[in-house]
Amino acid sequence: MASVNLPSDYAAKQKRLKDAINHIQPDQVPILFLTSTWGYSYTKTNISEVLYDQEKLTDGYIDVLKDIYSDAVIGGTLNAPMKLYDVLKPERPQYLISDDGYSLQHMECAVMKEDEYPQLIDNPKRFIENVLLPRRYPVLTRPYPENYEALKKAYTAAMDFISGMQYSAERLKTKYGVPAIINGAGFMPADYVLDFMRGFRGITRDMRKHQDELVDACDRLADYVIAQHLATANKESILFFPLHLPPFLSPQQFEKFYWPSFKKVVEYATVKKQAKLLLALEGDWTPYADCLMEFPKNSLLCHIDRADIKDFKRKYGDKLTLIGGLDSVIVRDGTKEECIEMTKKLLDVCAPGGGFMAATNNVLICPGDINIENYMACVDVIRSYK
Amino acid sequence: MKQYDHEPTIEELLDQLEKEDMVLPDFLPKIRIPIIGKIIEKKMKSAMRDALANTMLT
Numbered sequence: 001m002a003s004v005n006l007p008s009d010y011a012a013k014q015k016r017l018k019d020a021i022n023h024i025q026p027d028q029v030p031i032l033f034l035t036s037t038w039g040y041s042y043t044k045t046n047i048s049e050v051l052y053d054q055e056k057l058t059d060g061y062i063d064v065l066k067d068i069y070s071d072a073v074i075g076g077t078l079n080a081p082m083k084l085y086d087v088l089k090p091e092r093p094q095y096l097i098s099d100d101g102y103s104l105q106h107m108e109c110a111v112m113k114e115d116e117y118p119q120l121i122d123n124p125k126r127f128i129e130n131v132l133l134p135r136r137y138p139v140l141t142r143p144y145p146e147n148y149e150a151l152k153k154a155y156t157a158a159m160d161f162i163s164g165m166q167y168s169a170e171r172l173k174t175k176y177g178v179p180a181i182i183n184g185a186g187f188m189p190a191d192y193v194l195d196f197m198r199g200f201r202g203i204t205r206d207m208r209k210h211q212d213e214l215v216d217a218c219d220r221l222a223d224y225v226i227a228q229h230l231a232t233a234n235k236e237s238i239l240f241f242p243l244h245l246p247p248f249l250s251p252q253q254f255e256k257f258y259w260p261s262f263k264k265v266v267e268y269a270t271v272k273k274q275a276k277l278l279l280a281l282e283g284d285w286t287p288y289a290d291c292l293m294e295f296p297k298n299s300l301l302c303h304i305d306r307a308d309i310k311d312f313k314r315k316y317g318d319k320l321t322l323i324g325g326l327d328s329v330i331v332r333d334g335t336k337e338e339c340i341e342m343t344k345k346l347l348d349v350c351a352p353g354g355g356f357m358a359a360t361n362n363v364l365i366c367p368g369d370i371n372i373e374n375y376m377a378c379v380d381v382i383r384s385y386k
Numbered sequence: 387m388k389q390y391d392h393e394p395t396i397e398e399l400l401d402q403l404e405k406e407d408m409v410l411p412d413f414l415p416k417i418r419i420p421i422i423g424k425i426i427e428k429k430m431k432s433a434m435r436d437a438l439a440n441t442m443l444t
Contacts, residue, residue: 081441084441084442088442094444125436125439126397128439128443129395129396129397129400129439130395130396130397132443133396133439133442133443134396136442136443137442140396140399143393144390144393144394144399145387147396147399148387148394148399148402148403151396151400151403151438152403152407154438154442155403155407155408155434155438158437158438158441158442159411159434159438161441162411162413162437162441163411163412163413166413187444195444196443196444227436228436228437228440231433232433
């Protein structure tokens with residue numbers, strides 16, 4: 001059977017995306033099939049078995065596009081450097097391949113100690129390299145040149161990982177004509193502290209016991225994020241930032257701990273570099289979303305998780321591009337009729353004027369995350385909607 | 387290979403990698419103008435050094 005996504009449609013899909021982002025009414029609401037490792041279960045590809053074969057690693061991820069129509073995807077291959085972990089053998093890797101071989105498990109790596117904020121504030125890059133990395137990877141504490149040899153192997157694995165992203169974007173284009181919507185990714189300063197330094201318990205404690213140090217650290221990390229993730233950004237860039245900490249913050253905590261460094265990074269990206277950011281607004285962003293109106297029109301693409309996307313469209317839709325609206329629970333557990341009804345109501349509010357892409361409100365990760373017949377019914381409604 | 391009179395830090399090892407053993411990956415553009423190419427190559431190596439450290443962290 002022929003693919004539902006054709007290479008010859010690439011340019012038309014790109015125009016559709018560009019129009020939607022720029023608040024020009026597109027010929028059809030773009031559909032973003034928001035899948036990550038779920039593709040491996042669909043194509044019955046065991047990640048462990050294809051880890052060292054970039055073509056199979058990519059195809060296992062993207063071959064869902066043979067059957068499932070999409071105007072764009074976030075990425076086209078595994079987004080964790082598993083080969084790097086193979087080389088450096090950390091005691092606690094950031095990711096593990098699940099027993100079924102189809103998805104990844106994320107592990108928290110809280111390797112920064114409570115009394116180390118002064119070192120982080122003094123020089124984030126040096127602190128990361130000299131303190132955090134050897135703790136994550138004990139092989140780096142071995143005597144020279146043993147540790148250096150490990151670092152050389154790590155470099156090869158890291159470059160393989162980065163080149164795999166480039167390869168998959170090209171493969172998506174040539175095999176299915178589907179654009180990868182992003183061309184880079186990063187993390188916000190407070191999410192660096194949460195995800196890679198202090199962990200959930202640590203940062204929650206620090207918001208009470210080390211308030212000023214946490215604020216200062218986020219400010220210093222903003223410069224690190226800008227240097228690391230935005231140095232080569234330009235007006236063609238769309239960079240993905242998943243926002244992890246806000247769902248756990250009160251509005252007061254958001255304003256004190258998250259907003260200042262977030263604003264510094266987003267302003268630099270969208271004003272100085274004229275880049276666009278795809279922000280995953282995890283949880284319910286209703287309490288904080290007003291702040292996003294401070295940034296230039298058409299510069300932010302916001303994936304909506306638990307907030308009411310129709311309400312966001314009414315309030316912020318003239319300025320932000322909203323992504324989402326297909327309730328994953330209804331798509332997984334509802335009836336076909338409920339899915340069709342949900343999609344029609346969504347489009348009636350969100351389609352007019354552009355600035356909208358339809359997608360599930362959650363990324364698909366594990367087998368069973370979606371009822372594919374229901375999803376295809378949603379896609380049919382979107383593609384025929386006028 | 388560089389010799390140290392102390393156990394080198396990871397920062398020093400990353401600097402050494404950048405200067406001594408780094409081969410730029412194929413996905414980066416090749417600049418064939420001699421002087422400009424050298425300057426850009428130096429910048430790319432510095433960026434790849436930092437990308438390695440960041441990938442190891444994240």
